[in-house]
Amino acid sequence: MRSTGRPDSDRYPPRSMSSSSSIRQARESLGKRLREIRKDSGLTARELASRAGWHESKCSRIENGRTPPSDADLRVYTLHCAADDLTADLIATARNIDGSYVEWRRMERSGLRRAQESVIPLWERTRHFRAYSSWLIPGPFQTPAYIRALLMSIRDRRALPDDLEAAIDVRVDKQRVLYEGARRFAVVLEESTLRHLIGGPETMAGQLGHLLSLATLPNVSLGVIPLCTDRTALWPVEDFWVFDDAQVNVELVSAFLTITQPHEVGMYARTFAALADSAVYGAPARTLITSAIDSLG
Structure with missing residues (x-):
């Protein structure tokens, strides 16, 4: 509902x-x-x-x-x-x-690898992941080619030290959390996320195909909010992750926001639940992903 x-x-x-x-x-x-x-x-x-x-x-x-x-x-x-x-x-x-508020230039002053490594302890201790995105496919669900395109763009845009290959290796290695331990992943994407062309048509087609594959994992719930959804009551918000019920991370244009205050974490958890309620799952979600692949020609 x-x-x-x-x-x-x-x-x-x-x-x-x-x-x-x-x-x-x-x-x-x-x-x-x-x-x-x-x-x-x-x-x-x-x-x-x-x-x-x-x-x-x-x-x-x-x-x-x-x-x-x-x-x-x-x-x-x-x-x-x-x-x-x-x-x-x-x-x-x-x-x-x-x-709570760490500017990207501070986190990435020695390169991208450090920023990738900084969240590893949090990922390893979390058992219930909730992610919402209106911009990009979330990190654990990204292909190496998609990761490369993203991190290369960030490196160039922010004029960072070039440790691209090391950063990619760390980001790919972190994805083991999908398969280790009793972890659950609930992900809600805006349909627009499927349409944002990252890395060119070939990279994007591979990314969306990988998304279809991950959606079949028993510990993954993947929902997509269709573009045609009436957003009067609940419009898109900033991308965020909820880690168990202990912490929320939000990626802003200029900084990385960490929220641990219980009542604020609760606000994000309720926001996620409302967004998830607007999404479609299973066959309808796969249809939206397949349609995005087809649109790449």
Whole structure:
């Protein structure tokens, strides 16, 4: 059954801001949230600092976003404000602020191989992968020729050190997660993804044929949202991955976004479920893929 109703914040995750302003605003937002928690408890900043054994200015610095709180600070804060149920979410928020937004130029300054290797631990520990794409075929489903075309374009566009062959080898090797362990993959593609010509007709035909083959794997669910679908209630969003229920990765034009805050991860999980509900599977999905192959001539 397809989703209906107006789009809302639970369905559409916010897009990223610039790195420095995003971090500053995120710290201020966390501080504001802590201030509200303290006020709801009936404590003044001085009283909380006294109970926590802090210098009386520390509470103010944290609440104004000037001092990043440690995990221990947040545990003490919620303990004395009788808000223990919020501890895990606040800690995840604080951890996510500095590490969530990494510019590509920082991640790729030594070449593409490092960026490919950086996600290997995450892929190896994940058991349930959910991916949505409106731009490109997702990484584990890419052929070597498709990978080469993508990474070559990125290398040239960003003027990166040339470690193309090593980066391709790492990306191809990571695809072993498709076949190792009890892992499940749920992938939803916009039909436009099948039509974006990457690497020329021959490369694209091979890629789409490979997609048809992978769709037969018992641990893979492949859905395609047809171009003719009414998108009034749920339009395309940025490409994203959900790893178990622990983390979301989003690839932006300028940066790589990592989300671990539980309520935000939940927003993406619900968005994925709604998008998946709009997709077709099995024979109808194969028909769309075959049609894209035929259009290549």
